[in-house]
Amino acid sequence: MDMKVAKKLGLKERYSLMTRDLAWDTTFQKMEDVFPQTTYEGIKIHDWDKWEDPFRLTMDAYWKYQSEKERKLYAILDGFNQNNGHLSVTDARYMNVLKLFLGSTPPLELMAARGFSMMGRQMNGAGPRVACQMQAVDEYRHFQTQIHSISNYNKYYNGMDEFAHQQSRMWYLSDGKSFFDDAITAGPFEFMVAIGFAFEYVLTNILFVPFISGAAYNGDMAAMTVGFSAQSDEARHMTLGLECIKFMLEQDPDNLPIVQRWIDKWTWRGTRKLASVGMMMDYMLPKRIMSFKEAWEMYVEDNGGSLFKDLARYGITIPKCFGQTIEEKEHVTHQSWIGFYMKPEATPFHTWIPSPDEMDWLSEKYPNTFDKYYRPVLEHLDAQEKAGNRYNNKTQPMNCQVCVSTMKFNEPGDPMEMCFRESEYQGEKFHTCSDHCKEIFDNEPEKYIQTFISSHQALQGNCEPDGVDVNAPDYKPGSQMLDYWKLDKRATGDFNGSDDQKNFAAWREQATKN
Amino acid sequence: MTMLKTLAPYEFKSSDALENYKGKQLLYVNWERHRMFSRPFVLALPPETPFSVIIDQYMTDCFSYHPDWKQIDWSTVVWQNGNTPFTPDRNKSLKENGISHKDLIRFRTPGLDGIAGTGY
Numbered sequence: 001m002d003m004k005v006a007k008k009l010g011l012k013e014r015y016s017l018m019t020r021d022l023a024w025d026t027t028f029q030k031m032e033d034v035f036p037q038t039t040y041e042g043i044k045i046h047d048w049d050k051w052e053d054p055f056r057l058t059m060d061a062y063w064k065y066q067s068e069k070e071r072k073l074y075a076i077l078d079g080f081n082q083n084n085g086h087l088s089v090t091d092a093r094y095m096n097v098l099k100l101f102l103g104s105t106p107p108l109e110l111m112a113a114r115g116f117s118m119m120g121r122q123m124n125g126a127g128p129r130v131a132c133q134m135q136a137v138d139e140y141r142h143f144q145t146q147i148h149s150i151s152n153y154n155k156y157y158n159g160m161d162e163f164a165h166q167q168s169r170m171w172y173l174s175d176g177k178s179f180f181d182d183a184i185t186a187g188p189f190e191f192m193v194a195i196g197f198a199f200e201y202v203l204t205n206i207l208f209v210p211f212i213s214g215a216a217y218n219g220d221m222a223a224m225t226v227g228f229s230a231q232s233d234e235a236r237h238m239t240l241g242l243e244c245i246k247f248m249l250e251q252d253p254d255n256l257p258i259v260q261r262w263i264d265k266w267t268w269r270g271t272r273k274l275a276s277v278g279m280m281m282d283y284m285l286p287k288r289i290m291s292f293k294e295a296w297e298m299y300v301e302d303n304g305g306s307l308f309k310d311l312a313r314y315g316i317t318i319p320k321c322f323g324q325t326i327e328e329k330e331h332v333t334h335q336s337w338i339g340f341y342m343k344p345e346a347t348p349f350h351t352w353i354p355s356p357d358e359m360d361w362l363s364e365k366y367p368n369t370f371d372k373y374y375r376p377v378l379e380h381l382d383a384q385e386k387a388g389n390r391y392n393n394k395t396q397p398m399n400c401q402v403c404v405s406t407m408k409f410n411e412p413g414d415p416m417e418m419c420f421r422e423s424e425y426q427g428e429k430f431h432t433c434s435d436h437c438k439e440i441f442d443n444e445p446e447k448y449i450q451t452f453i454s455s456h457q458a459l460q461g462n463c464e465p466d467g468v469d470v471n472a473p474d475y476k477p478g479s480q481m482l483d484y485w486k487l488d489k490r491a492t493g494d495f496n497g498s499d500d501q502k503n504f505a506a507w508r509e510q511a512t513k514n
Numbered sequence: 515m516t517m518l519k520t521l522a523p524y525e526f527k528s529s530d531a532l533e534n535y536k537g538k539q540l541l542y543v544n545w546e547r548h549r550m551f552s553r554p555f556v557l558a559l560p561p562e563t564p565f566s567v568i569i570d571q572y573m574t575d576c577f578s579y580h581p582d583w584k585q586i587d588w589s590t591v592v593w594q595n596g597n598t599p600f601t602p603d604r605n606k607s608l609k610e611n612g613i614s615h616k617d618l619i620r621f622r623t624p625g626l627d628g629i630a631g632t633g634y
Contacts, residue, residue, distance in 0.1 A: 041519050187519065261517070338634075339552045376630035377550060395555030395576045398542045398618075407544075407553040416547055416633025418554075420618060422596055428528050429596075429616040431542070444518040449528040456530050456540065459558035477558065 011056060018058040020049070023126030035124035041187035043259075044252035048125030051247050054239040055131075062134050066141065073145060073229045080221045081152040087511050089219040091286035092504035093495050095157045097215070098150050098223065099349035100280060102160055104176050105207070106146040107167040111180035112199070113139035115191055122188040128247075131240050138233040145229065149222040156507075157500050159348035159491025169463070170485050171397070171454035172276075172340070172347060174404040178451060179273055183266075185447070189248060190262050196241020198266030201307070202300065204234040207277050210295040214285040242307070249314040256315050261443070267319035268436040271328075272403040278333040279340070282362065283354060291365035296329040321436045324412055330366060331415060334374040339408045341381065342393040348487055350495035353382040373415055390494070396455035396478060400433035401448050402440045409433050425449060532615045539615040541608065543568065545577055546622045550634045554618060561609035565602045568619075582626040592622040 009017070026034050038045065089095070113136050120132035154160040167173050183194035212227025245263075248255045278292030308318045341351045354362065359378065362370045381391055397406040401423075411417040412435075421438035423430045425445040432438040441448050457463050458478030461470035465483040469475060482489070490499050518524065532539060535558050544554035555576050557568075577583050593600055596618050602611050613619065628634040 036521055040521050335549075335552065338550070342550070342552055373632045373634070376632050377628075377634040380629045381550075391550075391579060393551060393555075393576065393579075395572075396557075397552075398544075398554040398556050408549070410549075410633075416549070416627065418544060418546065418549060420544075420596075420620075422618070426528070428531065431616070431618060444516055446516060446518050446524055446526065449530075450526050451529060453530070455556050459538075459540070459556070460534050461536075 015056040051127035096349040109143035192244040193262040198270035202270035279336040282333040402437035
């Protein structure tokens with residue numbers, strides 16, 4: 001007698017059994033009491049079963065794919081480290097990219113992991129809930145692998161060991177902190193737009209494709225491997241964010257204005273956060289692969305533009321800020337780098353003036369702006385530095401109440417003027433850096449009046465290391481901020497003359513001789 | 515009108531309320547068309563501080579690095595408090611000059627447009 005073998009399940013059946021079939025409607029408690037967050041933002045969902053998981057990925061397939069990726073990743077990292085990979089990069093200046101990346105990215109991946117864990121609990125459809133859980137695990141994995149890939153460099157170069165302490169304290173990391181604080185304290189659908197759309201689509205495309213290709217160009221196999229390993233997850237995350245947007249729009253016409261406002265808001269917040277990634281591409285990679293402007297045109301204007309064309313059938317319009325981002329792509333990286341150069345004692349990474357051939361590259365890539373607005377300033381600062389009069393601005397900066405960037409952006413249409421906007425709420429003034437940040441503030445002032453602004457907190461006496469008496473008569477607010485940040489002084493200041501520069505040259509010399 | 519939607523009352527104090535500064539107030543200062551400084555600076559000062567201290571001490575400390583600083587003709591300087599034109603009295607206090615918590619003082623120096631006319 002023939003053995004009766006049960007037919008293997010098809011992909012669709014497996015997906016159904018391992019996601020939708022795991023959910024149930026509650027009976028002892030009302031569903032709206034168990035999932036209160038899915039209604040309060042005003043989003044109307046009539047049928048959760050209409051959610052189409054774009055990847056139909058189940059947990060068992062997920063573990064298999066991810067563990068395979070993980071094995072490859074750590075094999076490459078081990079090989080790279082054992083082969084003294086830290087000496088194979090183009091130039092020790094490159095390390096400063098990693099220092100900036102380490103403070104600004106892994107902690108945000110951890111926040112994303114927390115956020116998606118929460119959203120997995122709050123979504124009352126089984127499809128998005130499972131997808132959120134898998135994304136939460138991905139984000140946790142990114143957080144870990146990014147730290148692991150950089151840990152080898154930490155043995156040799158200064159300024160990498162206190163990133164976790166610094167993340168919620170240091171001025172220049174506040175923009176990322178604020179981005180995630182804003183997202184994670186929003187409702188679940190807004191979080192999905194903020195992270196699933198703006199963070200994954202606007203940010204990670206540029207971070208993990210052109211920037212990480214830049215890491216590869218500069219000989220950093222560790223960062224390159226992590227980036228490429230992460231980016232295949234990011235593609236899935238983007239699709240999840242987009243599916244969430246389409247799902248909301250298809251469920252009810254009342255959802256359109258709410259979703260549009262979130263798209264406008266988070267595209268702008270993502271753009272502001274990208275200024276520092278752009279600066280890494282244009283100024284900090286010793287060997288450059290493409291300019292931030294070119295990356296913006298390819299990944300945001302072309303790819304993002306076609307995404308908005310696709311969403312136009314639902315009535316979604318291009319984000320209001322789009323025109324301004326096109327104007328700003330010519331300016332933001334230069335403004336950001338000059339901003340960092342002027343604070344040599346306040347970052348755990350080095351800065352420098354680009355060499356003449358690097359300035360020529362910038363002229364070629366930014367023919368409309370670099371020679372007119374930025375080259376003369378950089379050359380002036382260079383001459384001053386060489387004459388022993390290096391610029392060091394010791395004042396506390398003014399920051400935008402929403403994006404928390406230091407105020408450094410120009411008035412739209414006039415690159416020589418600073419842009420300031422002001423709002424009033426409950427009798428107090430609040431300053432923003434742009435029309436878009438002002439609009440975000442004015443929509444929800446209750447949220448943004450709580451923003452952590454490093455300079456203000458310092459002036460209140462809240463940024464001191466343990467043991468400082470803020471009531472002592474000779475106490476000067478903010479005078480011990482460097483210790484409060486646990487800043488490694490060897491990692492501050494100019495690259496030229498730094499330990500990193502000297503050590504790199506000495507170790508490379510050793511590596512090529514007996 | 516706010517669009518913030520929450521499950522429960524949502525009332526928090528401003529992180530920068532005047533009372534958090536123990537008798538002082540915040541003041542921002544920006545030199546227009548001199549973006550080398552890249553941002554205005556912020557101070558916490560008693561409202562009784564004379565405006566001359568702002569110019570002679572704090573502004574000089576921050577801005578005198580710039581080659582334009584020495585060339586300023588102070589009789590032509592144009593002042594704004596936020597977007598409103600005003601004329602500070604050097605010898606009067608912040609309070610007497612009508613400068614309150616978190617005001618942004620902007621000043622323009624006609625004819626001086628930064629390094630090589632870049633606005634920096």
